[in-house]
Amino acid sequence: MKINGTSYPAPGDPRRLLSDHIRHDVGLTGTHVGCEHGVCGCCTVLLDGAPVRVCLMLAVQAEGHEITTIEGLAAPGEALHPVQQAFHECHGLQCGFCTPGFVMSVVGLLRQNPSPTPEQVDEGISGNLCRCTGYASIRRAVHRAAELTKP
Amino acid sequence: MKPAPFEYHAPASIGEACSLIGSLEDAKVLAGGQSLIPLLNFRLARPAHLVDINRIANFDRIYERDGGIAVGALARQADVEDSQLVARVCPLLAAATRLVAHRVIRNRGTVCGNLAHADPASELPAVLLALGGHVVAHSARGSRIIPAADFFTSVMQTRLASDELLTEAWFPKSTGRFGIAEESRRHGDFALAGAVRYGDRLALFGVAPTPVLADPRDPARGLQPSADLEATAEFRLHLVQVVTERVFPQ
Incomplete structure (x- = not known):
């Protein structure tokens, strides 16, 4: 593999x-x-x-x-992946434990659907649990990631 | 939480898979693994042999057969959800699949595995029942068709014999009026109660050991749902009315 x-x-x-x-x-x-x-x-x-x-x-x-x-997603020293960058900008992480899973789910979500609606964002991250950051800023990060990913 | 030891087999053909499950003592078939692997991790299931069918070629087909949709044993739920063919011929199946767990689970989980697992709170068995579909079972003895009405026998129990492999599920063409509604504690959880409508037919899930057909005018009649931490039996009976009204709006 x-x-x-x-x-x-x-x-x-x-x-x-x-x-x-x-x-x-x-x-x-x-x-x-x-x-x-x-x-x-x-x-x-x-x-x-x-x-x-x-x-x-x-x-x-x-x-x-x-x-x-x-x-x-991004090599050390290189620019962050747009989804990582968006989580950084929007305070989409606090303790960081759930973050890699969220980021990978969102990378998959945006590949499937580059311009998700708020409902599709909620559906897209509903399979990931966060116990400290709060979903509001994670949601914002997903929308920001969609903006950053657009060509 | 790690699986107990097992012997791993990865057959390359349906014939090889059937001869393995027909000859091995205490073998379990691994398809998408989204229900089986948690059971292994919890050691609620400790099979001596795992027969992984993921290496079998062309086993993930979604195609038209006998006017309906045939879904191969390895077709992922996400592929069924995205299929133009399914959307055209059996839109209820596409709508129901979207309610199964989460997209990340559906990327791996299979429709046939969901049916063979036969969780009473799962959507797809109720869809198969409401539509009057069937499954195809293969073994070294040959193959047979098992209608949905006969297939589900109890909680996570089906008519599949220990030497049989579920190779395909078939959903009839169903472009008439349909609906699916369910209530769960959280998005993606198993339903406390759910209803599937096709035409005048109503199938309920989550309220009996198997999906059941019910009378839309009196859907709770004869039901004795179990109680658990998430819902009392009375609450489930209430939800039966709620979800039925949602799929049969006045």
Whole structure:
């Protein structure tokens, strides 16, 4: 499997969750693990370009697929990805635990729908839980990200 | 929360998958995994073998068959939701799929897996029942069609035999009047009660061990919904009236 453009072998143990593989075997700890049963959305990454929750996938299932994690959105020292930039500008994060999952979900949302309505934004982020920032500023960040993404 | 040990199999064809699930003791089929993997993580399910069907080619087709829509075992809910064909031939299926969990879950979750999982609070089994659709089951013994009315037997129980693989779901052409309404505590949660309408037919979900057909004029008759932390039985019966009125507006 390729993660952020680099090839990695699948783990030998088939019960290794993709979330644990990304964090513990590959060492990319930007993907956070919250609930481990698909509720909180913290572990969202892009699988072949579409957001999925990696706590609900076995690592062996990712063989032959391309994964983008939060680390793959912008290289160190380079400009932030527009969605990261928007979260920064709009105070879309406080403690930051849920942020990588939100950002990856929003990257997927805007790829599917570059100009979402307020209702579509709410629907788009409804699968991600935040317990401290508050959704108002996250919502604003999504709308700002849509502006920044427009050509 | 990690799955208990299991042996992993990734067959490349339907035949290979059927021979595996027919010969292995205590095997479970893994499609989208959006219900099964949480059960494994919680160790509520501890199958000895997992048969991952995701490597089977052309198993994700969405196509017209017998005037309706056939959905292959690996067709993701998001693909069904976005399908022009589904929107044209079976718009109720598209509308219902949008209510399943969240888009990120639907990117991975499959329609057939949702049906085989047979959660009583899930939308798609009720859609299949309201429309009078069917599923196709394959095994080393051959294949058979199981009508929706026979398929769901109890909570997360279906007519599928232990050696059978659900390969396709079929939804009849349904361009007549339809509606779907549900009430849940939070967006994307399983419904406390829901109603699916097609024409004069009403199917309810979340209020019995399986989806059930009901009389739109007296939808709660004979129902004995269970109570849990989210809703009492009485509240669920009230919601049955509410969601039915929403799909059969006066």
